[in-house]
Amino acid sequence: MKYNFDEIIDRHNTGAIKIEKCKALFGTDDLIPLWVADMDFRTPDFITNSIAKRLEHPILGYTTPCEDYYKSVIHWIEKQHQWKVDRQWFGFLPGIVPGLAFGVNAFTQPNDEIIVQPPVYPPFLNVPTKNDRKVVFNPLKEINGRFEMDFDDLERKITGRTRLFILCNPHNPGGRIWERETLIRLAEICYKHGILVISDEIHSDMALPGNRHIPFATASELAEQNSITYMAPSKTFNMAGLISSSYIIPNRDIRKRFSEFLENSELANGNIFAYFAAKAAYENGSEWLKQMIQYIQGNLEYVVDFLQKNIPQIVPMIPQASFLIWLDCNGMNMNSNELQDFMVHKAGLGLNKGTTFGPGGERRLRLNIGCPRSILEQAMKQLKKAIDELD
Ligand SMILES: Cc1ncc(COP(=O)(O)O)c(C=O)c1O
Known part of the structure; x- marks a missing residue:
């Protein structure tokens, strides 16, 4: 079967955050929304059919994930990432951002220090802060057009109050797939100082052609x-x-503490459709995913080529995974506010403002390319026109 990623689907009046929150965020909804990290592609039919099938039964009572659900996730992780996950290590999680908050609350106390690597997905900064923890920055360095970790800085930043390190693997917004050596070194440092690592691997299934994701937990003992x-x-x-979502915790003591935290707060359950849809995705999703990744790769090549030829003052960081591009707009000679204003009011584009990703986000933007090519073509046309009008 050939899936159609060119289809334009109107998301108005569906509660889509990407559309509904434009006015609040950008001051207008008269723009192409290329921000929130979901895709404008049809959710695959094997997922929607699984929900429709469950709806054929007339009772939507309290529901627990069946063993087949667990099997499907475990099998997927082994097939995708060559990681043999023991059934005991694994549990259902109602969302990864909630999972960050659960981890923060289960393993740290107010005023404890949590290390993150900006520029990074904003909840990594906001969730600890909102929970009265101190966020400590171990900024990523940009070397030869991609992010690298700075271990000297990391060791300098660790204190007696550092309890947690939140890793983005692959990295959002940089699309960076961390190499095994990097993960091994990170694991050594964190272990030595008694710092637990939470590895957010939500983007891990979407390695772009020629790249392979390495789950942090498989890097070393x-x-x-x-x-x-x-x-x-x-x-x-x-x-x-x-x-x-799911959590995977091979260590028994850490797992016990985390699962008790979830159970004591009644946070361990999902909704009926979550289980059926996830199982359907993991059992049937390989071919759809392959085609989706090919389409994203095409979108990436299109945008990179267009920018190089037409707008060299905006330099994309080439992602190794997922559907987000981190754009370096230093060549635009605008500060971060001016840049956002220009994108919204002159180019008619809604992108994520770089500064929301923390230090290193100045004069940067994040572009979501998980949409039909024709939308990206229109976006690039509008951008070029707005830039031409600056001269
Ligand atoms: C790194 C990362 N973690 C988590 C999330 C969101 O996770 P969830 O929707 O499960 O809360 C995103 C969404 O953009 C993300 O990029």
Whole structure:
């Protein structure tokens, strides 16, 4: 079967955040929304059919995930990432951002320090702060057009109050797939200082051609025994509204503490459709995913080529995974506010403002390319026109 990613689907009046929150965020909804990280592709039919099938039964009572659900996730992780996950290590998680808050509350106290690597997905900064923890920055360095970790800086930043490190693997917004050596070194440092690692691997199924994701916990024994991994079908299969994720914790003591935290707060359950949809995605999703990745790669090549030829003052960081591009707009000679204003009011584009990703986000923007090519073509046309009018 050939899936159609060119189809334009109107998302108005469906509660889509990408559309509904434009006015609040950009001051207008008269723009092409290329921000929130979901895709404008049809959620695959094997997922929507699984929900329709469950609806054929007339009772939607209290529901627990069946063993087949667990089997499907475990099998998927082994097939995708060559990681043999024991059934005991694994549990349902109602969303990864909630999972960040659960991890923060289960393993740290107010005023404890949590290290993150900006520029990074904004909840990594906001969730600890809102929970009265201190966020410590270990900024990523940009070397030869991609992000690298700075371990000297990391070791300098660790204090007696550092309890947690939140890793973005693959990295959002840089699309960086971390190499095994990098993960091994990170695991050593964190283990040595008694710092637990939460590895957010929500983008892990979407390695772009020529790249392979390495789950943090598979990097070394130290990584395996000192980490919590989060994975989900939500980004991969465009089903974020169903709220369905998993945690994987190989170490028994860490797992006990985390699962007790979830159970004591009654946070361990999902909704009926989450289980059925996730199982359907993992059992049937390989071919759809392959075609989706090919389409995204085409979108990436299109945008990179267009910018190089027409707008060299905007330089894309080439992602190794997922459907987001981090744009360096230093060549535009605008500060971050001017840049956002220009994109919204002159180019008619709604992109994520770089500064929301923390230090290193100045004069940067994040562009979502998970949409039909024709929308990107229109966006690039509008951008070029607006830039030409500046001269
Ligand atoms: C790194 C990362 N983690 C988590 C999420 C969202 O996770 P969830 O929808 O399960 O809360 C996103 C969405 O953009 C993300 O990029």
